[in-house]
Amino acid sequence: MNPSGLQLLLLLVGIPAAVVLVIVLATLAPGWTRAGRYRPGEPWNYEPIIINGKAGTDVKAAISVTSAGEFSEGRDLTIAKEGGASARW
């Protein structure tokens, strides 16, 4: 059976186009489901998160206390015995 003009077009163009579409989708789809990647300088519009911390740690309260210029739980942070380091990028 000889294919008609339309069938020939589908065979030669449609199938390769479908294959290309599948490959493109397979490449791009994981990026759509992944959380948006942060780029330096962009605003950070996410909830504060503490990982491996004590359950129920009130991060927001800790932040708001210090941002108000007061001290956490009445303890003076200026005489901190803690060590560590700071950096910017």
Place this chain on the structure above:
Amino acid sequence: MLDGDLVDTAFTTAQLAELERTLMRTGELTGAHFSAYVGKLPARRDSALSIHRQLEDPDMSVLVAVDPESRVVEVVTGGMVRDHLDDQSCRLACLTMTSRFAIGDIAAGIRDGIIVLGDHARSLRVLHTDLPD
């Protein structure tokens, strides 16, 4: 343990799981408790100190606090951990983290920083490698 599993976070579940695993493993190796915080630090170091003091056992805890918007990272070591993990090692960990943060990879930066902190804290405990006087 993640504090608030349903919060809108920039990290994938896999990234969070990996971070949690790294923090827990480092804690087991060193005997200290490692936590990470990602969010705003309006008073920079004071904010990090305030969060650190809310941890279960602050004296035995290490907190890595990152504010991606202000591009600030703070490492806070508790009073007792400080004897095993000096500030120089923390600065090295900060350097490792900021090189990752600069290309936008916050999760990997924290993970690498924790590994550096763990290596340095652990190396101080290996007393049998000390040479006799």
